Amino acid sequence: MGNCLLLFLWCLLDKSFVSPLHSSSQSRMGKEQHRNMMAHRKHGMMGVHRVKRGWVWNQFFVLEEYMGSDPQYVGKLHSDLDKGDSMVKYTLSGEGVGSIFTIEPSTGDIHALRSLDREEKPYYTLRAQAVDVLTDRPLEPESEFIIKVQDINDNEPRFLEGPYSASVPEMSPVGTYVTQITATDADDPTYGNSARIVYSILHGQPYFSVDPKTGIIRVALPNMDREVKEMYQVVIQAKDMGGQLGGLAGTTTINITLRDVNDNPARFSKSIFHLRVPESSPVGSSVGRVKAHDLDSGKNAEVEYSIVPGDGGSMFDIYSNKNTQEGTKIFTFIHLYIHMLIFYIIYKYI
Numbered sequence: 001m002g003n004c005l006l007l008f009l010w011c012l013l014d015k016s017f018v019s020p021l022h023s024s025s026q027s028r029m030g031k032e033q034h035r036n037m038m039a040h041r042k043h044g045m046m047g048v049h050r051v052k053r054g055w056v057w058n059q060f061f062v063l064e065e066y067m068g069s070d071p072q073y074v075g076k077l078h079s080d081l082d083k084g085d086s087m088v089k090y091t092l093s094g095e096g097v098g099s100i101f102t103i104e105p106s107t108g109d110i111h112a113l114r115s116l117d118r119e120e121k122p123y124y125t126l127r128a129q130a131v132d133v134l135t136d137r138p139l140e141p142e143s144e145f146i147i148k149v150q151d152i153n154d155n156e157p158r159f160l161e162g163p164y165s166a167s168v169p170e171m172s173p174v175g176t177y178v179t180q181i182t183a184t185d186a187d188d189p190t191y192g193n194s195a196r197i198v199y200s201i202l203h204g205q206p207y208f209s210v211d212p213k214t215g216i217i218r219v220a221l222p223n224m225d226r227e228v229k230e231m232y233q234v235v236i237q238a239k240d241m242g243g244q245l246g247g248l249a250g251t252t253t254i255n256i257t258l259r260d261v262n263d264n265p266a267r268f269s270k271s272i273f274h275l276r277v278p279e280s281s282p283v284g285s286s287v288g289r290v291k292a293h294d295l296d297s298g299k300n301a302e303v304e305y306s307i308v309p310g311d312g313g314s315m316f317d318i319y320s321n322k323n324t325q326e327g328t329k330i331f332t333f334i335h336l337y338i339h340m341l342i343f344y345i346i347y348k349y350i
């Protein structure tokens with residue numbers, strides 16, 4: 001006769017049997033559902049008093065966020081010194097005893113008194129003891145065991161660092177990396193699909209795409225032109241349960257700005273400027289202004305003016321005004337007696 005305290009595991013969990021719970025989109029488990037589950041459990045475990053199975057040895061499970069009005073059944077302690085003659089009394093000590101877990105001294109049945117949150121505390125360590133009812137003396141050494149809080153999918157994926165902003169050069173080819181975003185899910189990543197996230201794009205097609213697994217955002221449309229539209233607000237969704245129906249979802253926004261590339265030449269608003277100057281004007285006096293416009297931005301839009309050598313060109317000089325981006329022509333040499341007609345060509349910095 002082995003001198004040990006056996007933990008009868010009525011609630012051995014078979015993954016395939018528990019997983020339907022995870023498809024519930026509601027974060028709270030209904031009482032009805034729970035009853036069904038308990039019925040399944042007992043039915044499924046009938047006569048299977050597994051003892052010392054390596055993978056569950058000294059573990060009990062209790063479902064988190066249980067909403068039933070009765071205490072939740074956790075499992076049963078049993079000593080093989082217990083002959084069913086009510087001579088053995090079971091006691092519990094350790095985490096949550098009295099406040100969360102109770103034991104029926106004569107039967108060894110353990111119940112949870114209130115609902116538990118796995119994301120707050122995933123397991124409790126307790127010790128069990130079987131004592132002689134008459135002498136109060138321990139019948140065998142104390143045995144330590146764990147009550148594990150079984151995960152349900154009650155947390156949606158969250159983007160903790162959002163909202164985000166990113167940029168990519170305009171005219172980038174399809175597939176160009178823009179940025180990567182990551183959502184986190186507080187549920188148990190080691191069990192079921194409660195924390196298995198799939199990314200999708202809710203807003204921002206056909207311009208951008210997101211990789212369902214990695215959350216990497218890429219350019220999805222060629223020839224996106226900053227001069228047409230500079231900023232895109234992209235909305236990304238992260239959904240758990242592997243993206244299936246009934247999963248919980250969270251969203252975030254990414255502002256994606258197209259960075260300028262120098263893809264526009266400077267242009268005059270007209271091809272001919274008529275400027276008049278009195279014949280008596282002294283050398284160095286202003287003749288007038290011309291202005292060209294560049295659709296790019298920053299340095300790419302800075303215009304520098306120069307006079308193309310040619311007919312009358314040597315009579316004039318031109319200054320580029322950095323602030324107004326205008327060119328001012330002034331006399332350089334002698335008086336002129338005609339009205340000049342001049343063409344300009346623009347050279348850009350880059």
Ligand SMILES: *[C@@H]1O[C@H](CO)[C@@H](O)[C@H](O)[C@H]1NC(C)=O
Nearest residue numbers: 163164165231233253254255
């Ligand atoms: C994104 O753009 C919107 C609208 O322009 C702005 O209100 C918001 O602050 C921006 N968000 C970020 C993260 O840059």
Ligand SMILES: [Ca+2]
Nearest residue numbers: 151152154187
């Ligand atoms: Ca959970």
Ligand SMILES: [Ca+2]
Nearest residue numbers: 155187194240
């Ligand atoms: Ca989840």
Ligand SMILES: [Ca+2]
Nearest residue numbers: 260261263296
């Ligand atoms: Ca440009």
